[in-house]
Amino acid sequence: MIDVPLSVLDLAPVAAGTGAGAALAHTTELARRTEQLGYRRFWVAEHHNMPGIASSAPAVLLAHLAANTSTIRVGSGGVMLPNHAPLVVAEQFGTLEALHPGRVDLGIGRAPGTDQVTALALRRTMEGLSAEGFPRELGDLINYFTGERGGPITATPGHGNMPAVWLLGSSGFSAQLAGLLGLPFSFAHHFSAGNTLPALALYRESFRPSRWLDRPYAMVAVNVVCADTDERAEWLAGPSSLSFLRLRSGRPQPLASPEEAAAYPYSELEREFVAQRREGQAMGSPETVSRQLTELVERTGADELMLTTMVYDLADRVRSFELVADRVAGGLRH
Secondary structure: OOOOOEEEEEOOEOEOOOOHHHHHHHHHHHHHHHHHHOOOEEEEOOOOOOOOEOOOOHHHHHHHHHHOOOOOEEEEEEEEHHHOOHHHHHHHHHHHHHHOOOOEEEEEEOOOOOOHHHHHHHHOOOHHHOOOOHHHHHHHHHHHHHOOOOOOOOOOOOOOOOOEEEEEEOOHHHHHHHHHHOOOEEEOOOOOHHHHHHHHHHHHHHOOOOOOOOOOOEEEEEEEEEOOOHHHHHHHHHHHHHHHHHHHOOOOOOEOOHHHHHHOOOOHHHHHHHHHHHOOOEEEOHHHHHHHHHHHHHHHOOOEEEEEOOOOOHHHHHHHHHHHHHHHOOOOOO
């Protein structure tokens, strides 16, 4: 049985034949159900110009999710800080924290969460495409919450309403920065599995105790599809694999049905790409997923796992989290 806390990362997937409204309604229902099951936190991502993902405005979506739940922590996984003015992020998440004190996580990343053309539309200048200013922007953001550096600007809400701040990453840069600042760190194992162990080692080696943490705290995000049998899980995972392939090929589309994914004529190179992406993830029956997640925790020393499940039908998505809660984690309910 998995003995670390489990949380949820959701991308509000838009299934083929539906729209953003249905995707957001399904995310809301999933948040309610995972709260009932005892998952610790429910995060949503920031992605842009992706027809298959409706989580483009995390702060707006989180306000809705927090109002429709009562105990589960809600947060961003993450806000891509170079896309936004730090003052705006401080005001948005200060508002969320003021409305739902003690329940809000602000996960911060430095990637654009989109392609370069869309990133330019977000950041407005070619200079803005660089992430070199990220450490300064992060410092500005934290200072808006704490008010320590003073200055002529007070973030209201923001100052005095600081959510829990996390750094997110898929390489060593954010891992080291999180360690130096004494912040909790969440690693994107679900799409950068090859970098997981080096990044976590760097985080722990760089860690300095802070007002927020006295020891490192590392969360690992992992793809999980759990079903009653290994074969069923493989079938349900097909759309996610095809979606990622299409995204990397520069032709993102809504999430395909399992039937469409199964009928897709993969080339040999495409099959290798999909197989490589699945390495280190968790897919199968509860027994298989338990073994895979146990191995992941043992290899990484993760203090917490964040599960992301991209399947076509909401009922299958909910079922996956139910099976993990009941038969992999031994019952998460508080």
